[in-house]
Amino acid sequence: MRQKLGSTAAALGTMLCCAVALAGPAPATDAPAQGPPVSETVVVDGDSGGRVFDGAGAVSAGASSRLLHDYPEPQRSEILDYLFSPGYGAALQILKVEIGADTNSTSGAEPSHMPTREQVDCDRGYQWWLMREAVERNPDIKLAGLQWGAPGWFEGGFWSQDNIDYLLTWLDCAEQHGLEIDYMGGWNESGYDEDWYVRWAAALEEHHPGIEVLAADDHPHAGWRVADSMAENPQFNDAVDILSPHSPCGGRTEYRDCPSTETARDLGKPLWIGELSSMAHDAGAAPLARALNRMYIDGRMTGLMTWSPISAWYANLPLADTGLMVAEWPWSGFYDVGSSIWSFAHTTQFVEPGWRYLDTGSRRLESGASIVSLASPSGQDWSAVVEAMDVTEPTTIALRPQDLPAGDLHLWRSDVAADGGETFADVGTLTPVDGEIRLTLEPGHLYSLTTTSGQGRGAGVPGGTVHERMDMAFTEDFEDVRHGGLARYFSDLSGGFQAEPCGAGRAGTCYRQIVSQAPINWGLVGDVPLSTAFGDPRWWGDYAVSADVLLEESDDGGYVELGGRLSGQSWGTAASGYHLRVGTDGWALVSRDHATRLETELTSGPESLDVGTWHELELRMAGERLTAFLDGERLGSVNDHGQRTGNAVLGVSAWDNAQFDDVTVRPVGPRPRFVPRDGLSATATTEHGFDRGWTYGAEHAVDDRPETVWSSRFGPSPGLPQSVTVDLGSVQQVQGLTYQPRLDGNTSGMVTDHRISVSRDGTSFTDVAEGVWDLSSSTKVAAWDRVPARYVRLEATADGACSATATAAEIGVVSGAGPAVTPTPSLERSPCLPPPEMDHTVPQEEMGAEASSVHGPNYTPDRAIDGDETTMWHSAPGAQDPLPATVTLDLGREYRTQALGYLPRQDGNQNGHVTAYEVQVRSAAGEFVTVAEGRWPGNGTVQHATWEPTTARYVRLVATDGTAGVAAAAELNVGHAP
Missing domain, CATH: 2.60.120.560 (Exo-inulinase; domain 1)
Structure with a gap:
């Protein structure tokens, strides 16, 4: 018997499924009777042990869904269908929402239902609306609530009885909206109070029985410490139903490994990923495909929630384009589905909560692929999801089902690795031969095999285009x-x-x-x-x-x-x-x-x-x-x-x-006339690939999306100069260039020293402008006498953060038909130029580093001397280990030291920017002495401390004050006398 998954889908989704079935899928070519030799066989035993799958969902928080509410119809409903309708798109099975507190929680502030102790307003905000829309599309979806902040009128702080009462009122509001909340947590990435959780669980049992408690939605670098606490505290253990730490697969990484701990697994409770970044909607597909399989294979985790379901906030706010979809243009109705949503669909459209993992059919494969297999509670249906993200060449596997329904399997496939590749395609039916199902895995592909039906792609059509501006009137x-x-x-x-x-x-x-x-x-x-x-x-x-x-x-x-x-x-x-x-x-x-x-x-x-x-x-x-x-x-x-x-x-x-x-x-004035952006393309001397959830190709400099960025390759090599060349498509009259630096709060790669040249043929270039722009996130302008050109090149010879990279969020070319634009005045001196005391520096590869305080294994002091400004040393949270914190550099031998260069973290987060410091040095046999002290401005630019030449082998930075009470350093360099 074949079950139809997604039986509660919207009518449109149902019709689409039926239309596909009537048309008939293309014959499968992946499982011929005679084909490539099998490299590995997977026995999928329906009687094997395995944990119960709890669902894959998303977290709407940090004002991530704000602009979705303002979208016109029918696009708003189409987006909601892509997110929540079974058999349509992501088919999310869990939705966790922020319980607002009128405080910034990443990309904005979300409203509180109790802005004062006396005032209860169950209609404030848009999360109630979002939950209702989700439930309307999928009545079986699970709902959860979590706090990022809390009102200031609480007595006793966050972990107080006032907060318990506040949350109970929020649950009463949910009931008024006809919403049944299934899970409740504590404080997002802010630790936990064991006694509070015990009291909170008791309050839920009294007032809202049946709601399960999630703990602790802890900071990613805290790992599974909540499991250790639960193992040591029986009352805390009894209070918590589900363990839900954040990012056990890593923070905005490739998600190659998703471990838990033996202590966590032995507690006998479900293990979830409480939050994992979905990353850019068109760059997160491969990492998400790995995580959705490997969370169970590596860590026996049975639930996952990603932030965010939809990137629906303004492009110039933090972490823009972090979502399964992007929808930040409500004035036009334009949105983009991207590829990440289909990584979710390959699991959620084939497996429902309550299905059981089959351990024999859930493992990593020798080729680098991974497979998870699951069966329905009745055992009458089963599905397998195979991700080949790390497969390097085509390889054929064989599946041997045992104690599972025999017969054909539907096959769906996505090419995740290719830009614009085939996604979520029904490619036919696989027929067992001698009880064996063969499947040839292509590198970067994702596959779902199933006995079920009812899957679909959806049919929403965005309104407008990305280039349509909101009317300024x-x-x-x-x-x-x-x-x-x-x-x-x-x-x-x-x-x-x-x-x-x-x-x-x-x-x-x-x-x-x-x-x-x-x-x-x-x-x-x-x-x-x-x-x-x-x-x-x-x-x-x-x-x-x-x-x-x-x-x-x-x-x-x-x-x-x-x-x-x-x-x-x-x-x-x-x-x-x-x-x-x-x-x-x-x-x-x-x-x-x-x-x-x-x-x-x-x-x-x-x-x-x-x-x-x-x-x-x-x-x-x-x-x-x-x-x-x-x-x-x-x-x-x-x-x-x-x-x-x-x-x-x-x-x-x-x-x-x-x-x-x-x-x-x-x-109040005419806008410069730009060469139309829909006709532009770009190339660059170098490009950086995937990093922290985004890609950095040259096309991002001309895509009319300020949140995307071109970057030259990270690291000390190849360094500057680097350039990006814009192809206008034809020879046109041009008279200016606009350069919008990255808007994510990161100064790394912001172009200061620059040269601009033009060309008719792409081979012979003529310089038309040069100078030094100030270091800031504001748009810069270069202008010149009108000339004909097809190619316009921006060359960066220095960046203001001294990171040896070049970046651009947007480059516009002003056409000759438009009004002249006033060029940005040129500075006399580059802000990147270090003091003379840094003319000679100790090679970082010869140094060692130790720190008095470290915030987990990803933030060790050696990250501050690795030549990579995307990594960092970070001290432990202030509540655990308050400042001062120190980093001591072993120079390898004695030098006549005279300066320290300090580059703060470069990821746009200000936490840990050192604002007050001391520098101490000592010789190989001496004692530490203070040679410099002072204050730095606390921004993301490189800072220096200088002193009279002093012989030393060891140089110590003492951070006596830092933003948010912690200290961090992306790079440290030591200057010495020649």
Whole structure:
């Protein structure tokens, strides 16, 4: 008997399955009666032991689903079908959502259902909506909740009775929405309190019996320590139903090994991957294919959740394009399915929760492939998933089913390795010959074999194209937004903004920041302006943003902000771009950069606003001219070239309440005319491949997606110069180039020293511009006299972080038909130039390193002297081992030392940036003496400490203070006298 998986699919998915069946699949070519010799035989015994499969799902958190809610129909429903409908796409079987706290939790802030102790609002946010949509498509989907932060009104902190009561109220809200929650956790990647879990489990048993407790959603580098704690504490062990650490396969890696521990396995409880990054939607397919098989083979893990299901946040916010799909263009309806979603489909469309792994048919193969086999509870159906990600040449395996239904197997196949390769194709039927099923594995392919039917690809068609910009003529009066709801296209970066009745005698609906007390934060979040962003991150920045504002009440120094040309925001830091700040103490125009974390006051004045009174603010940005207005009166103007492009933002001082109304964006100047991006292509001297979940090909520099990046090959070799060449497709008149650096908060590879050349034939190039750009995330411009060219080349001769790499998020070419653009002024000196004391450095390969504190095996001190700026030394969490922390370098022999070069971590996360330091040295036989001390700015750029030449074999960096109370170093170098 053949079971039809996905019987609860939407009607469209069902019709698609039937249509495919009627058409008839192509005959299989993978299992001829006589074929290639079998290299390995797998016996799949239906009576063999094995754990029960619990499901594969995703985590909607960190504001990852924010823009999905704003998509037009039918595209929004198509995306939801791809995620949740059985027999359609990813067919997610578990959905875990963030329990919001109005605090930044990666790519934004999610609303709390209890912003104050007295206020319960079960309709705040969009996770309720997402869960309802998921359940509507798959009534069998399992739902889970987890916190990233918590409201600040708790007494006793996070691990308190207040939090237990808060979570019970959230579960009551879920019931109001008709949602049945299956699993609840604790605090995302923030450790655990054993006694709290015991009390939490008891509360669930009393008020919501049947909900299972997940523990501990711990930081990836904590490993399986929760299992050790459970083994030592019987009460804690009884309280926890499922172990769910994060990233046991590694953090944003290839996911080649997915181990657990013997202690964890011996507890007799289900082991899950509580969170594993899905990575870029078009780059994570192979790692996910490995993880979905190897989690069980290596670690006996039976459930997996990936962050995130959909990358639906603005491209200039952290970790953009991390999802099974990407949908960050709600104004056009464009989205991209990519290949990652089909890695999930190869498991979820063939296996249901409750099926049992068959241990004899679940193992690694000698060819480098892996196979998992599972059978339905009745034993009447079975499926096998084979991933050949690490297979180097075609190889044929044979499956020998025993005590399983005999007969044909449907075969589905995806070419995961090839760019644009075949994905999730029904390639026919495999017929056993003498009880044996043969399958030839091709490198980089993924296969599913099954007795079931009902699988399908889906048929959604994106609207628009990736190149369609949001209209800059934008207005929002909030009158059509329900009270308590979120305005379309507004995405909170910090704080909580929502529609409410206007105050101070104003009629209608306004947009209000309602949180008045700092939440219990997750990660690095300071008292930065509370803000909400809106608009297209690719807007050319000649526009005015205006709004009516009301600062409700404030201590001295409170203010409201209007911002524009937002190039990004990173890990809870203040939004970048230009900001008009007007408060009770006067006004200022400020420029911020989120990568270097520098804020510059450009101009200011004494004019102020009154608390409790409505005022009109306008920030006008025309070329380099910035002009500020208050109540129609000009406050002042200033010229600045630091910010060029980006969307807009509203803000208020932390933690003050303010209201906004009649928000308007209007163009104030013509946009440069660019060579159309849909006709561009690019090549580069070198490209970096897969790293930390993304790829870095030259095509990313011209794909009109600011979150993707071209990078030259990482590491000290080949170094600079490196170049990327844009092919316009035909000879055209050109007069300028725009360079948008990476927007992920990482300064590595940001081009400073540059040369631009053009060519008609791609062989003979003529220089047209050169100079030194400042180190920042803002868009740069180079201009020249109009010339005909087909090829435009940007050559990087130095990067501001001194990492010997070159990167570009976007390169645009200004055509001769457009208005002239003002070039970015050139600096006289490259920011990368080290002091003379670093002219001679000790070879890193001759050094050794030791540290006083280490945060797990992936962050050892040798990573700071390996010549690879993508690796790092990291001290242990401050709660375990507070600063100071030290790294001691053994130079191998004595040198006349005189300088230390310190490169902070380069992954866009500010945690561990050393802000206060000492440098100590000692000779081979002496004692350590302090030779330098001071403070560094805490951004991602290379820093130096210098001293008088001193003979030493050992050089020690003492980090006395660092961001988030920890220390990290991507690279350390020692300068010596010649």
